[in-house]
Amino acid sequence: MDLRSDGTADCESCHMPMFPLTMTDQEVTLECANRHHVTVPAPQDPKLRRFVANWVARKGAQVEEQRRRWEADEDAELERYEIERQSERDDALGNSLGEPVELRSSKMERSERGV
Numbered sequence: 017m018d019l020r021s022d023g024t025a026d027c028e029s030c031h032m033p034m035f036p037l038t039m040t041d042q043e044v045t046l047e048c049a050n051r052h053h054v055t056v057p058a059p060q061d062p063k064l065r066r067f068v069a070n071w072v073a074r075k076g077a078q079v080e081e082q083r084r085r086w087e088a089d090e091d092a093e094l095e096r097y098e099i100e101r102q103s104e105r106d107d108a109l110g111n112s113l114g115e116p117v118e119l120r121s122s123k124m125e126r127s128e129r130g131v
Contacts (some may be wrong), residue, residue, distance in 0.1 A: 017056055019044070023067035027052050036071040044068055 017025050025034045027048040034046035034054065045055045059065050 017054055019056065019059055019064060019068070021064065021067075023059075023064060023071050025054070025056070028054070035075065036068045037075055039065075039068050039072050 017028060019025050023036055025046055026032070027034050027050070029052045030048060030050050032048040032050060032052075034048045034052070036044050037047045037053070038045045039058060042058055043055050044058050045053060047053050059068060
């Protein structure tokens with residue numbers, strides 16, 4: 017398999033475009049959208065090496081951005097879950113004022129003690 021002048025190649029299995037994923041001094045690993053991988057010798061041409069390095073850098077940036085989005089999604093989902101659980105606990109205790117359960121509990125304890 018040969019790299020094109022833009023640093024990409026065609027997958028021999030599915031004929032989808034393959035993009036550089038990693039690069040070392042000796043080899044380049046490419047991946048297609050179907051997650052087929054192939055390793056080829058690193059290009060000797062400095063211009064082609066820069067193209068490959070740019071593809072690798074872009075892929076790294078995409079992965080980092082996706083990781084940030086996943087973390088933000090997980091944080092938002094956890095927050096929604098905690099709010100729902102708090103609401104369920106409030107409903108179970110009859111807290112219709114939306115006060116935190118701890119405050120409601122301490123008010124109940126104080127009234128039971130006559131404070």
